[in-house]
Amino acid sequence: xxxxxxxxxxxxxxxxxxxxxxxxxxxxxxxxxxxxxxxxxxxxxxxxxxxxxxxxxxxxxxxxxxxxxxxxxxxxxxxxxxxxxxxxxxxxxxxxxxxxxxxxxxxxxxxxxxxxxxxxxxxxxxxxxxxxxxxxxxxxxxxxxxxxxxxxxxxxxxxxxxxxxxxxxxxxxxxxxxxxxxxxxxxxxxxxxxxxxxxxxxxxxxxxxxxxxxxxxxxxxxxxxxxxxxxxxxxxxxxxxxxxxxxxxxxxxxxxxxxxxxxx
Amino acid sequence: xxxxxxxxxxxxxxxxxxxxxxxxxxxxxxxxxxxxxxxxxxxxxxxxxxxxxxxxxxxxxxxxxxxxxxxxxxxxxxxxxxxxxxxxxxxxxxxxxxxxxxxxxxxxxxxxxxxxxxxxxxxxxxxxxxxxxxxxxxxxxxxxxxxxxxxxxxxxxxxxxxxxxxxxxxxxxxxxxxxxxxxxxxxxxxxxxxxxxxxxxxxxxxxxxxxxxxxxxxxxxxxxxxxxxxxxxxxxxxxxxxxxxxxxxxxxxxxxxxxxxxxxxxxxxxxxxxxxxxxxxxxxxxxxxxxxxxxxxxxxxxxxxxxxx
Numbered sequence: 001x002x003x004x005x006x007x008x009x010x011x012x013x014x015x016x017x018x019x020x021x022x023x024x025x026x027x028x029x030x031x032x033x034x035x036x037x038x039x040x041x042x043x044x045x046x047x048x049x050x051x052x053x054x055x056x057x058x059x060x061x062x063x064x065x066x067x068x069x070x071x072x073x074x075x076x077x078x079x080x081x082x083x084x085x086x087x088x089x090x091x092x093x094x095x096x097x098x099x100x101x102x103x104x105x106x107x108x109x110x111x112x113x114x115x116x117x118x119x120x121x122x123x124x125x126x127x128x129x130x131x132x133x134x135x136x137x138x139x140x141x142x143x144x145x146x147x148x149x150x151x152x153x154x155x156x157x158x159x160x161x162x163x164x165x166x167x168x169x170x171x172x173x174x175x176x177x178x179x180x181x182x183x184x185x186x187x188x189x190x191x192x193x194x195x196x197x198x199x200x201x202x203x204x205x206x207x208x209x210x211x212x213x214x215x216x217x218x219x220x221x222x223x224x225x226x227x228x229x230x231x232x233x234x235x236x237x238x239x240x241x242x243x244x245x246x247x248x249x250x251x252x253x254x255x256x257x258x259x260x261x262x263x264x
Numbered sequence: 265x266x267x268x269x270x271x272x273x274x275x276x277x278x279x280x281x282x283x284x285x286x287x288x289x290x291x292x293x294x295x296x297x298x299x300x301x302x303x304x305x306x307x308x309x310x311x312x313x314x315x316x317x318x319x320x321x322x323x324x325x326x327x328x329x330x331x332x333x334x335x336x337x338x339x340x341x342x343x344x345x346x347x348x349x350x351x352x353x354x355x356x357x358x359x360x361x362x363x364x365x366x367x368x369x370x371x372x373x374x375x376x377x378x379x380x381x382x383x384x385x386x387x388x389x390x391x392x393x394x395x396x397x398x399x400x401x402x403x404x405x406x407x408x409x410x411x412x413x414x415x416x417x418x419x420x421x422x423x424x425x426x427x428x429x430x431x432x433x434x435x436x437x438x439x440x441x442x443x444x445x446x447x448x449x450x451x452x453x454x455x456x457x458x459x460x461x462x463x464x465x466x467x468x469x470x471x472x473x474x475x476x477x478x479x480x481x482x483x484x485x486x487x488x489x490x491x492x493x494x495x496x497x498x499x500x501x502x503x504x505x506x507x508x509x510x511x512x513x514x515x516x517x518x519x520x521x522x523x524x525x526x527x528x529x530x531x532x533x534x535x536x537x538x539x540x541x542x543x544x545x546x547x548x549x550x551x552x553x554x555x556x557x558x559x560x561x562x563x564x565x566x567x568x569x570x571x572x573x
Contacts, residue, residue, distance in 0.1 A: 092337060093365050
């Protein structure tokens with residue numbers, strides 16, 4: 001356990017040592033700020049049925065930027081170590097392979113959580129500000145909706161699950177190749193495919209078969225987000241994301257182990 | 265300390281290490297000698313649990329490197345070829361991290377790191393970024409890392425490769441001092457190092473062990489040993505006459521005007537100098553220079569590894 005924590009702290013520190021981390025932080029937070037601001041403006045325009053949280057997250061700006069985070073924070077995980085040769089000093093220390101794989105995974109998850117923390121504050125702050133005297137009908141409503149702890153905690157729960165899943169894809173991609181950019185491309189392509197295929201499949205095949213809608217309901221993160229943002233936790237989705245994440249981590253572990261069996 | 269039995273490593277159809285067996289006892293400094301591609305690094309990577317063997321049994325301090333890998337790894341310090349390090353960390357920071365990783369108790373980390381920094385003359389570089397270190401310092405950092413958990417066994421893969429002569433001397437001295445009560449296995453193809461540092465030598469070529477003995481014995485027992493150079497003004501039959509001397513295996517000659525340079529290949533332990541001079545006197549050959557070169561490890565090495573077994 002101690003070894004794992006040592007590895008984990010090293011992973012998080014090394015993520016913050018790279019310029020990429022700050023690029024991601026700045027641009028993501030800037031965009032989220034802009035997104036939030038336009039969401040508030042939108043809600044401000046008139047009575048709506050959608051909550052502030054929902055508007056913030058169930059829109060194109062967010063989903064356009066969101067997938068980009070993952071390749072950036074995970075591409076270095078294994079690829080860097082392969083390239084620098086430090087995988088050798090790491091593997092010959094008294095650490096086991098699971099500790100290595102999991103420390104890289106949780107290191108990226110820790111960064112991801114830190115990334116989203118400020119945005120979590122937006123809603124909190126909004127709630128506090130909105131209830132101090134602003135009597136405009138809609139904002140008060142929005143504030144109440146935003147305040148309702150259920151709503152944004154569930155949203156963030158989904159973001160965590162989704163994030164863990166996409167991070168595990170990124171870590172897996174990184175364990176496959178020596179080149180960071182290669183890893184980034186593989187993980188980006190996979191994340192994008194996963195995000196868009198369920199929704200597009202019906203369109204592409206030009207069918208209105210209700211089975212497509214059901215499948216979409218199971219797989220599409222957009223649909224999940226819509227539900228979670230309304231305060232609904234569907235345990236099926238929770239199990240889906242958790243089990244997929246675990247599956248990918250197990251595969252990564254296998255790949256990592258088997259790398260040693262190939263020519264050095 | 266190290267026990268290797270019938271170790272084989274194949275990469276597909278290519279056999280990198282072919283059924284080798286050897287031992288390294290406690291406190292020995294053993295040189296692992298061989299040309300590039302001989303299988304030295306592969307063997308070391310197997311010893312340190314980085315690569316699995318195709319077959320055979322390897323144990324470190326009694327622990328099998330495959331079955332009890334973590335226990336084996338706790339007892340050895342490894343410096344891989346090309347000394348991989350993290351360029352974004354500072355030297356002290358890196359060593360503290362590695363100490364923690366290798367299980368050095370938290371209360372002892374500061375002390376151990378301080379010790380190895382002093383041992384490897386790195387104290388003044390503690391706060392420097394590894395990425396900005398020169399090769400010599402990088403090597404020393406790698407060495408410090410290998411030592412930080414005070415292992416009984418050190419495995420060093422070409423520790424002086426790429427260093428300038430001064431740096432080489434420093435690192436070599438360092439290794440000799442560290443060897444103190446530890447067991448060391450060094451791989452290299454720089455022969456003078458072996459003669460200076462090692463008590464025993466294992467010569468490996470194309471995946472097979474060609475010889476294992478002390479450097480002295482290798483030199484003494486090796487068949488093709490010794491060369492004598494004679495510069496004399498002699499006639500044409502001279503080579504034949506020289507060849508006739510006991511212990512002379514072969515003679516080559518090179519004419520340079522009046523003078524001829526004869527190169528005689530000699531058997532082990534033959535010193536025909538006296539005989540040759542007497543011969544020269546009898547036949548009236550003015551002798552300008554005579555020098556017997558005793559065999560070096562290089563000759564032994566070349567002989568063992570140039571043949572295409």
